[in-house]
Amino acid sequence: METTKLPSAMDIIKKYDGPAIRIMEVCGTHTHEIFRLGIRQILPPQIELISGPGCPVCVTPVGYIDEAVYLALQCGVTICTFGDLVRVPGSAASLAVARSRGARIQVVYSPMDAYDYAATHRDEQVVFLSVGFETTTPASCLAVKKAVRQGLDNFSILTANKTMPQAYEVLKGSADAFLYPGHVQAVMGTAICEKLLKDGISGVVAGFTAKELMTALAVIMVKFSQGKPFFKNCYPRVVTPQGSRTGQAVMEQVMRPCASEWRGLGEIPASGLALRPAYNAYDARLKYTVPEMHGHGNPACRCGDVLQGKCRPSDCPVFAKGCSPEHPVGACMVSHEGACSAYYLYGGMLHE
Structure with missing residues (x-):
């Protein structure tokens, strides 16, 4: 009996010819892994990955x-x-x-x-x-x-x-779909993702290996093309509903x-x-009766815009021009989960 072979995540990604999609990598580890694994290089041009606020530092x-x-x-x-x-x-x-x-x-x-x-x-x-x-x-x-x-x-x-959860609400409309952080959802479960789905917010929970990330991105492409809000747990070996x-x-x-x-x-x-x-x-x-403090950062730094997906790290005027991991101007260049540090370390891969 002949069986039909289902397309792999790689097949779906390489052959994607659907509408443009903005996907927010909420988690900084996802940003770094997607860069490190070379996944950005195989994505079709209508898929845009933007960074989000998932780096605690x-x-x-x-x-x-x-x-x-x-x-x-x-x-x-x-x-x-x-x-x-x-x-x-x-x-x-x-x-x-x-x-x-x-x-x-x-x-x-x-x-x-x-x-x-x-x-x-x-x-x-x-x-x-x-x-x-x-x-x-x-x-x-x-x-x-x-x-x-x-x-x-x-x-x-x-x-x-x-x-x-509250940050997801604030960021509603900044992306077409969230790549939810697998480690956060491992603790909190998927109820918040289901609630956000009812509000029209789409996303998938993703793991951190090449296969898990590719699967999550392929699911987003397939689901988004269907024209309805969606949610899928693509990390079930770790993330449970509860x-x-x-x-x-x-x-x-x-x-x-x-x-x-x-x-x-x-x-x-x-x-x-x-x-x-x-x-x-x-x-x-x-x-220690710490007085209330309202800090002020370097006005040239655009970390805040990067964390909202409003710009790429390379759009910041001090990126790699006075701001580097050795001499950071903003937090996004310091953290090993920061988007700016990922672009600094791996950004050249985008132009290879």
Whole structure:
């Protein structure tokens, strides 16, 4: 009996002759992987990939860096942070500059590393810079819970945790379809994607391998050509409809929604997470009476426009002209998930 061979993702992509599609890579890791794997080079000309706000370091506002520098220099605390944040420019100084002025800046790889540092350096006040989306927030919550259990009173966190659903709403209309981040949806499930579908917002959840990314892009091409809003989970081996109940529960227990400022997007209601009152003793802003700070970045930097999909990194006047990973003007050039750093590292592939 003869069987019909279904077209592969590569076949669909190479033979696509449908309407133009703007696809937003919400996740910075997707941006880097699509570049690194050479996927952009095989896409038909009517497919445009644009970057979005899915890099937590990139969307962290300048004022947050100013708060961290204040804690390090004025309050004398030890800052524990992921490495990407060290070189992000603040209004007047980065954490790297603060370190050159004598501040204690400790690079860690997880919130629990910061907890362990505090536990073994009881003579130091330690603040962990809690930056991230739903993927990493549960780990910050667990570190705070452990500090409470152990009575570790020299540990606190400076929150800049954010949640993606509200950002999707703000970005409605900026792209024809979202490439949803697989790691965020692994924690939160697909309910938000289904809700956005009812609002006419299309997208697919994508993994991070070449096959998973190609499949997701091919699905978008097929579904978009049908002329109706769509959603598809193309990462079912990791993402389930319900997500991680454990991760959701610990976030709900330790943190509460709050308004949050996003670089480029402004303040978005209920898009941030702050510690609940029961954990006020571990809130660095309260513990050290940090003054309210409204940072200001370099006006020539267009990171904010890049994060909204309004321009490509190469459209920025300082891109590769004074702004590089070694000497960043904006956060998007610093982070290993940043769109500007991806274009800087791999952008030449677009012209090969």
